[in-house]
Amino acid sequence: MTAPERQLARVAQLLEVNRPEQALTEVDRLPAPLATSPLAFRLRAGALTVLDRWDDVVAVARQGLAEHGPDAELLGRLGLALRHRREHALAERALLDALAIEPQHPWLLCQYADLCSAVGQTDKAERLVARAAAVAPEAPAVFAARFQLAYARGDDRAAERVAREFVGAWPGNPVALALHGVAAAQRGRVGTAHRAFGQAAAHDPTDADYADAAWETRVYAHPLLLPLRPLHRLGIFRTWLLAVGVIVLLTAAGLNLLGGLFALAWMLFCVWSWIAPPLVRRMVLGRWRS
Amino acid sequence: MADDLFTPTIAPAAYEARRPPWRPQSLIFPAVFGGPAAVTVLALVNGRRLGVSRPAQLAMLGAGLAGLVARLTITLAIFDEEADRPVRLVGALAGGLVWLAAAATQKRPFRAYELRGGRPASLWLPGLTAVLLLGFAETVLVFLVAGA
Numbered sequence: 001m002t003a004p005e006r007q008l009a010r011v012a013q014l015l016e017v018n019r020p021e022q023a024l025t026e027v028d029r030l031p032a033p034l035a036t037s038p039l040a041f042r043l044r045a046g047a048l049t050v051l052d053r054w055d056d057v058v059a060v061a062r063q064g065l066a067e068h069g070p071d072a073e074l075l076g077r078l079g080l081a082l083r084h085r086r087e088h089a090l091a092e093r094a095l096l097d098a099l100a101i102e103p104q105h106p107w108l109l110c111q112y113a114d115l116c117s118a119v120g121q122t123d124k125a126e127r128l129v130a131r132a133a134a135v136a137p138e139a140p141a142v143f144a145a146r147f148q149l150a151y152a153r154g155d156d157r158a159a160e161r162v163a164r165e166f167v168g169a170w171p172g173n174p175v176a177l178a179l180h181g182v183a184a185a186q187r188g189r190v191g192t193a194h195r196a197f198g199q200a201a202a203h204d205p206t207d208a209d210y211a212d213a214a215w216e217t218r219v220y221a222h223p224l225l226l227p228l229r230p231l232h233r234l235g236i237f238r239t240w241l242l243a244v245g246v247i248v249l250l251t252a253a254g255l256n257l258l259g260g261l262f263a264l265a266w267m268l269f270c271v272w273s274w275i276a277p278p279l280v281r282r283m284v285l286g287r288w289r290s
Numbered sequence: 291m292a293d294d295l296f297t298p299t300i301a302p303a304a305y306e307a308r309r310p311p312w313r314p315q316s317l318i319f320p321a322v323f324g325g326p327a328a329v330t331v332l333a334l335v336n337g338r339r340l341g342v343s344r345p346a347q348l349a350m351l352g353a354g355l356a357g358l359v360a361r362l363t364i365t366l367a368i369f370d371e372e373a374d375r376p377v378r379l380v381g382a383l384a385g386g387l388v389w390l391a392a393a394a395t396q397k398r399p400f401r402a403y404e405l406r407g408g409r410p411a412s413l414w415l416p417g418l419t420a421v422l423l424l425g426f427a428e429t430v431l432v433f434l435v436a437g438a
Binding site: 091092121148241274 | 315
């Protein structure tokens, strides 16, 4: 291995241990012919993806494609970045070009599935995920795509199941832990969600989103919002039906005073559920709405 | 069948930025406090912002009108003998049922909107306005019909 090749391998290693900023500086320090090699473009685009710098990913991927012609990985990164820039049709074009080169690539199939989930084409997304899962059932991208599909369908139970499988297969994966947190929050398990986001932030301290989510769930774990736990667990409508049922039953049984008191308590609870979360959020986060 | 997987299905202009929608789940508050009219108007506006299909919007409108009529009929008919009609409770119940239609037609479009990186708008001011204006107008309507 020559010295420059060793440098490239070092960059790849830095990316593997989640040091994207360092990988970027190392790539920029490569000597001239190597710095514009296909592999250098891939590594640069990969590092920028980890950093969520989507505009830069688009620029780097397009430059690499212009210099070296079609490349499945660069096209895939381009599609992912364009999706984040909400240029959905262009993202689809890039991903289809990538899949034309590597039609069985699980990561590419999952990227396209995520794009379809995000525009509400869930049936197509399901077929894409199934194809990716047939190739690599245990790949993190497949779990993540299955989660997003279930989420887009509004099927919170399925999403929770996928998240649990994901954590089971990849116990230390911050994405798995964060999705587990999202699923728990959707199902009203505030404590579990808070712990999961905390663990995700601990496994990947550089990702601001996990830390934000952990803060956000801190709001809902606040003691002032303790009375609202049943509301989150049952869902608003079911809690509300239950309350109306109790009021009607009490009144029908002739316990008018008790029924009235319960109705009053229920009214206060409703108002509390409306005004308390923004107040606690302000107390905990020190600002209105993140 | 499998090969339409690799043909483009996303139209360029279909997901352009509109005004941010409200969380459909939150519409239950104006539904319970304001009644069918408030939640229907808010849900129709929200459906537009989410780009919900025309049949779904019409279904929403139908559910809203049905909820309003049901509220009037039940208030007048079933509780006719009682001196103290539970006007508010029936209104809240009708609003809640109309909200079910909003949740059914808007949950998935809203989830997709979230996956596209969108954030919900605040329902505070529009919700309160709808409860006060439309809720009040509806109550007046109920009493006008009851008095007639």
